[in-house]
Amino acid sequence: MSFMKEYEKTFGIYGASGFGREVLPIAKKSINSKNNKLVFVDDGNKESFCNGIEVVSFDDFLNINAKEKFIAIAIAENEIRKVLSQKCINSGIKSWSLSASNIVVLDNVKIGEGSILCPFVTLTTDIEIGKYFHANIYSYVAHDCVIGDYVTFAPSVKCNGNVVIEDNVYIGTGAIIKQGRSLQRPLLIGQGAVIAAGAVVTKNVPAGVTVIGNPAKPLTRENLKKR
Numbered sequence: 539m540s541f542m543k544e545y546e547k548t549f550g551i552y553g554a555s556g557f558g559r560e561v562l563p564i565a566k567k568s569i570n571s572k573n574n575k576l577v578f579v580d581d582g583n584k585e586s587f588c589n590g591i592e593v594v595s596f597d598d599f600l601n602i603n604a605k606e607k608f609i610a611i612a613i614a615e616n617e618i619r620k621v622l623s624q625k626c627i628n629s630g631i632k633s634w635s636l637s638a639s640n641i642v643v644l645d646n647v648k649i650g651e652g653s654i655l656c657p658f659v660t661l662t663t664d665i666e667i668g669k670y671f672h673a674n675i676y677s678y679v680a681h682d683c684v685i686g687d688y689v690t691f692a693p694s695v696k697c698n699g700n701v702v703i704e705d706n707v708y709i710g711t712g713a714i715i716k717q718g719r720s721l722q723r724p725l726l727i728g729q730g731a732v733i734a735a736g737a738v739v740t741k742n743v744p745a746g747v748t749v750i751g752n753p754a755k756p757l758t759r760e761n762l763k764k765r
């Protein structure tokens with residue numbers, strides 16, 4: 539006979555590292571009932587506590603006795619987020635979206651499951667965003683942007699109007715994405731592209747390409763030497 543406590547709901551933050559610890563206070567605020575449990579889930583962290591919260595392996599999380607389980611994936615690397623989100627869904631765990639209390643969301647913004655919106659994020663008007671979006675502190679998305687799945691914005695990304703960002707794009711700290719011409723002729727950042735920190739993107743970025751600098755150019759040996 540088992541006397542293991544049963545929780546109504548159990549919440550996990552996947553990733554007990556830098557970003558996970560930043561997400562923790564946002565997560566704590568969104569849980570109120572005493573019969574809910576909050577833990578970090580981490581496959582590599584050997585500590586048993588992180589900022590006062592228990593760290594468990596994925597298997598231990600599965601073994602917690604709870605009616606419902608939720609996980610927010612607080613890992614910036616989008617490929618990892620994709621693999622882990624699939625693993626969670628296959629194990630019957632629901633995605634958990636988190637938003638800081640001071641974000642600004644204006645009009646007609648649609649956003650998919652599993653997003654994390656950090657303090658001071660702004661999403662303005664007529665925006666569509668896919669699954670598992672991360673917007674780190676002070677990032678913004680302006681009008682008429684379409685953003686795919688598993689896209690990561692590091693801190694202070696400035697994504698101006700009429701921009702299309704495909705799946706798995708990573709945008710580094712402080713990058714500026716220039717406004718696209720119109721809804722019909724947006725600035726397009728292709729699937730899996732990486733925008734380096736501080737880059738100023740003035741034209742389309744092909745899929746899978748890393749761009750750096752102002753104006754942003756593809757990362758090649760030539761371009762690196764010129765810097």
Ligand code: UDP
Pocket residue numbers: 552553554555556557558579580581582583612613614615618622
């Ligand atoms: N991690 C994990 N499972 C994975 C990949 C990563 O639990 O499949 C954990 C890893 O052990 C680390 C955290 O996720 O604790 C990622 O931390 P990192 O500092 O690389 O990223 P950040 O916190 O900046 O997103």
